[in-house]
Amino acid sequence: MGFPLNKAFIGLWILLWILATSGCLSYRVLREVEGSPVAAPSEALRIGSTTMQDVLTLYGAPSRIVPLEGRDLFMYTQSVYVQNSIAFGIPLTDFAGSSVSFSGYTNLTRYDLLAMVFTPEGILEDMVFEKGSGLPYLETLFKDDSGKKAAPVP
């Protein structure tokens, strides 16, 4: 008959333990999205014939307009930033003279980007599309290709 009460007490003690240590251990997930989703290049876009007006009609105002040397660049972008962090600490300074603490975090920003270069006459000359938000989180985060050198230009 005493079983449910014991179970409740155990549950209560677990909750009390969680509450008491909640200042010591924390896990945080943060996500920041900037901009609207970037659509892949439409079939209607043709290098050499599509005009700036056609692009503005299809995609609206670009996120950025950059003047190049004799060319104009439209950039449609969306960025997705994700941060995961964990922190653990036990304040023992009053007893032991120092405290135990540990923390770690990962930050990853992925971009979707459609870049279009126009001639001074407003004709589409080149375009590049990158769908960064589709990349897997952990694989992208831990893939280390920062030290790789570019192939020498012959």
Next chain:
Amino acid sequence: MKKRMAAFLGVIGLWAAVGVGCTVIGKTKEYQPFDPSKFQSLMPGKTRAADVTQLFGAPTEVVKLSNGNAYIYRRAVTKGTALWLVLLTLGNFDTQYDQVALFFDSENVLSHYGVSLNAEQTAYGLPFK
């Protein structure tokens, strides 16, 4: 009686677990007072840069292009949601823009323009998608 006590303690425990959490929602606006209904009056080939500034005020940004200028009007809305649970903190920020890009030729006559109105799609939410 003991069952009722167990249920009572369970409710207290649940309330304590949920009650220590906190939720915050916030909204930030970068305001630019352009009126989208006035875009109907823009006429490529006729409207001049001075007419545009009369209608919409000073642009947020001006870009010198290879064959003229671009006036950019931009405003942003950010919605933030944060949820603190016992051991877990969740935060989500969404920023969307209303943006208009107007292109003028070397004579300052409007050649074409593009409009993206997405600020209303800004949403509160959790950081999982």
